[in-house]
Amino acid sequence: MKRSFEDFVPTIQADHKGLNSYYRITLDNLDAALAFLKEEGTRLSTITGKDARDHLEVLYHFAFWGELHTVIVELPYEKPEVPTITNHFFNALLYERELIGLLGINVLGIPDPRPLELPPKYTDPTPPLRRV
Amino acid sequence: MADVNERRFAKLKVPIGPSHPALEEPARFLFEVEGEKVVDVDYELGFNHRSIERLCQERPFSKIVYLVERICGICSHAHPLNHVERVEDIADIEVPERATYIRTIYAELERIHSHMLWAGIAGEEIGYHTLFMYTWREREKVLDLFEALSGNRVMHGCNRIGGVKWNITEEQAKSAVGALTYLDTVADKITKAVIKDSNIAERCKGVGSLSKEDAIRLGAVGPNARASGVPEDTRVMCKYAAYGDFDLEPLTAQGGDVVAQAVVRLSEIKQSIWLTKELFANLPDGPIQAEYDNEVIPPGRSVGRVEAPRGELLHYVETNGTNFFERIKIRSPTLANIQSYVPKFLGCQVADIPIIAASIDPCFSCTDRMTVIKDGKRKIVSSRDLKLGRV
Numbered sequence: 346m347k348r349s350f351e352d353f354v355p356t357i358q359a360d361h362k363g364l365n366s367y368y369r370i371t372l373d374n375l376d377a378a379l380a381f382l383k384e385e386g387t388r389l390s391t392i393t394g395k396d397a398r399d400h401l402e403v404l405y406h407f408a409f410w411g412e413l414h415t416v417i418v419e420l421p422y423e424k425p426e427v428p429t430i431t432n433h434f435f436n437a438l439l440y441e442r443e444l445i446g447l448l449g450i451n452v453l454g455i456p457d458p459r460p461l462e463l464p465p466k467y468t469d470p471t472p473p474l475r476r477v
Numbered sequence: 478m479a480d481v482n483e484r485r486f487a488k489l490k491v492p493i494g495p496s497h498p499a500l501e502e503p504a505r506f507l508f509e510v511e512g513e514k515v516v517d518v519d520y521e522l523g524f525n526h527r528s529i530e531r532l533c534q535e536r537p538f539s540k541i542v543y544l545v546e547r548i549c550g551i552c553s554h555a556h557p558l559n560h561v562e563r564v565e566d567i568a569d570i571e572v573p574e575r576a577t578y579i580r581t582i583y584a585e586l587e588r589i590h591s592h593m594l595w596a597g598i599a600g601e602e603i604g605y606h607t608l609f610m611y612t613w614r615e616r617e618k619v620l621d622l623f624e625a626l627s628g629n630r631v632m633h634g635c636n637r638i639g640g641v642k643w644n645i646t647e648e649q650a651k652s653a654v655g656a657l658t659y660l661d662t663v664a665d666k667i668t669k670a671v672i673k674d675s676n677i678a679e680r681c682k683g684v685g686s687l688s689k690e691d692a693i694r695l696g697a698v699g700p701n702a703r704a705s706g707v708p709e710d711t712r713v714m715c716k717y718a719a720y721g722d723f724d725l726e727p728l729t730a731q732g733g734d735v736v737a738q739a740v741v742r743l744s745e746i747k748q749s750i751w752l753t754k755e756l757f758a759n760l761p762d763g764p765i766q767a768e769y770d771n772e773v774i775p776p777g778r779s780v781g782r783v784e785a786p787r788g789e790l791l792h793y794v795e796t797n798g799t800n801f802f803e804r805i806k807i808r809s810p811t812l813a814n815i816q817s818y819v820p821k822f823l824g825c826q827v828a829d830i831p832i833i834a835a836s837i838d839p840c841f842s843c844t845d846r847m848t849v850i851k852d853g854k855r856k857i858v859s860s861r862d863l864k865l866g867r868v
Contacts, residue, residue: 363566364715365780389696390782391808393793406780406791411714413780436696436816440808447530462523473531 346385346409354378369417372427378416379433382407387414389430392440394448396476401425401450420450429455447474486512491827495524499831501598502839504815510827518822520815533805538564538774541802542636548807549840550631551591554583555785556792556807557636562717563794564638567777568769574719576640576765581719582756583626583635584783585749589660590619591786592700592742592749595838596667599739602832603680608670615663622656625649640766650757657750657757664746671739678736685821685833687733695816699788700741701837705733711784718783723755733821735836742838773800785810787838811840 350368351359354377358369370378387407395402401420406413420427427444429452430437439461444450446460449472460467471477494505503524509517529548533541545556558580565572593616600608620630627633627643635641645653671677687697692705702709710727712720728744730737776798782791788810795803814837821833 362779367778388693390789390791391806391813393804393806395795395804404793406793408782408789411716413782415780434696435694436813439812439816462526464523473528 346387346412346414348381348385350378350381350414353381364412365415366412367415367417369419372418372420375416375418375428375430379405379430382414382416383433385409389434389437389440392437392444394444394450394474396448396474398476401448403427403444403450405430425449426451426453428453431456446472448472449475488516493830495521499602500834502834504839506818506822506830506834508822508827508830513826513828515822515825515827515830518819520818522812522815530805530807534802537800538796538802539771539800541805542638543634545805545807546632546634546636549809551594551840552587552785552787552790552809553632554580554587554635555783555790558584558718559781559783559790559792560794560805561636561638562783563779563781563792564774564796566779566781567794567796568638568774570639570767570769572640572767573764574761575644575763576767577719578756578760579641579643579645579765580636582645582753583623583633584718585753585756586619586622588749588786589746589753590616590623591838592746593619593667595742595835596671596739598835598838599735599832600671602835603677605677608667611670612667615660615667618656618660618663622653625652637766638771639769640764644765645757645760650760654754654757657754661747661750664743664750668743668747671743672736677739681735681739681832683732684735684825684829685733685738685836687817687821689731689733691820692733692817695820696813697788697817698813699784699786699810700738700745701733701788701814701817703727703729704737704741706731709789711782711789715782717781719756722759723752725752733817735832738836738838773798787811787840788814809840811837814839 354370355374356368356370360367387409390406390408393404395404400422403418403420405416427450429441438457441452441455442457442459442461445452445458446463489510491508491510492505493508494500495503505521507519508515529544532544542557542560545560546553548556593612597609597612623633624630626645626649627635635643687705689706692702692707706729708727708729713725713727728741728748730740774796776796778795780793782789790810791808793806797803817837825833
């Protein structure tokens with residue numbers, strides 16, 4: 346990217362390795378980060394959800410030519426909620442539906458909240474990728 | 478009496494899939510049609526969900542290369558290639574140059590056979606069965622080449638962390654280059670039969686169009702995006718394996734319709750044949766496996782992409798210092814391309830649904846036969862033989 350992510354978005358921690366960059370930010374700054382990444386012309390590659398044993402993490406992977414920029418937000422177990430990013434990156438829809446089904450993360454404002462992979466009659470209260 | 482031109486049709490819902498003769502992959506589409514015209518579409522996925530990501534977290538890392546190879550029967554090299562590159566990135570393993578070349582040879586052969594498979598399927602969907610028979614017959618040559626190089630036609634078992642398992646001898650390289658020269662003439666014939674055929678142009682021009690803006694907005698990847706004029710090719714952008722040593726250009730077309738998809742894929746067959754020949758000609762000497770501590774992978778994370786035949790394939794790997802992975806995430810190219818179905822289907826005719834569904838090359842397995850060597854004799858076993866226990 347032409348501009349540095351850290352200069353425009355408050356970042357808790359940034360790691361750079363080769364073409365990969367990881368930025369840990371708070372949930373409050375997610376909107377600013379997405380607006381910046383959209384302006385820079387990045388493409389959302391996918392979203393990874395992770396159970397980090399004492400909290401949940403959502404990793405947004407953005408591709409910019411050969412570079413990959415990953416924005417990480419942490420969510421407490423008690424409040425597993427993120428806002429939808431489909432208003433910035435419409436192709437996030439399927440990846441957010443995956444978060445709902447496989448990690449039990451509520452995506453607020455998502456246009457289509459059906460879980461992606463799981464069958465409609467899936468009744469186990471623990472989402473498959475949680476470590477409980 | 479009402480004018481025929483003003484006639485209105487009732488809206489009907491037509492479900493197609495997950496098992497349907499016109500759709501060779503387990504996805505369910507619900508089309509809303511008005512007469513013969515599709516006015517709305519919904520899709521449902523997950524019929525083949527196998528929890529591979531969860532399984533990857535519950536097995537020692539030494540078994541995961543084997544597991545990720547089995548995600549897809551066609552991209553059986555792209556998945557383990559991306560996986561081992563991620564682990565090597567975390568553990569800072571320097572892969573020998575010869576190994577990176579061998580990996581790239583397998584990756585390009587995979588692209589050739591996958592695109593030939595697509596050309597056959599597309600031909601079948603529009604009723605051009607001769608093309609289907611011809612491309613699939615010639616595609617066997619690529620699978621034979623795989624068998625000669627690795628001993629396996631579909632699951633090559635080539636990738637290892639830090640290198641590759643199978644070396645390439647001079648005789649193998651010579652016979653492979655001969656086979657590639659033959660495939661080059663085949664690619665020319667297929668291109669002529671598809672691109673210059675006025676019947677195909679009449680049938681497919683404008684069918685399943687996707688504008689460049691929509692391709693970018695919906696996150697399309699690979700040949701599907703390139704057919705709409707988006708010049709993104711992970712081989713060019715990321716220069717993984719041995720791609721940094723060669724000058725490649727993303728091959729694009731305009732419009733995103735079935736003809737554009739064919740132009741991109743058929744040009745890529747030619748490009749891959751050229752590249753594979755170059756790889757064989759410049760194959761460096763040296764070891765094929767790096768030495769590393771195979772007891773444990775240090776804690777870390779790596780995310781990266783490779784260009785699978787269907788497009789950008791992303792793997793995210795996180796380790797925690799044990800011999801189990803903390804998290805593995807796999808985003809296959811078809812998932813990224815699924816959303817581009819909506820503008821492709823809207824406004825199309827019901828009869829165009831199968832070819833549009835096949836045009837983005839959705840992923841399905843094609844392992845319907847195998848070769849058994851018993852008492853030194855080679856025998857081809859069909860799926861029917863397997864069902865009847867005649868092995």
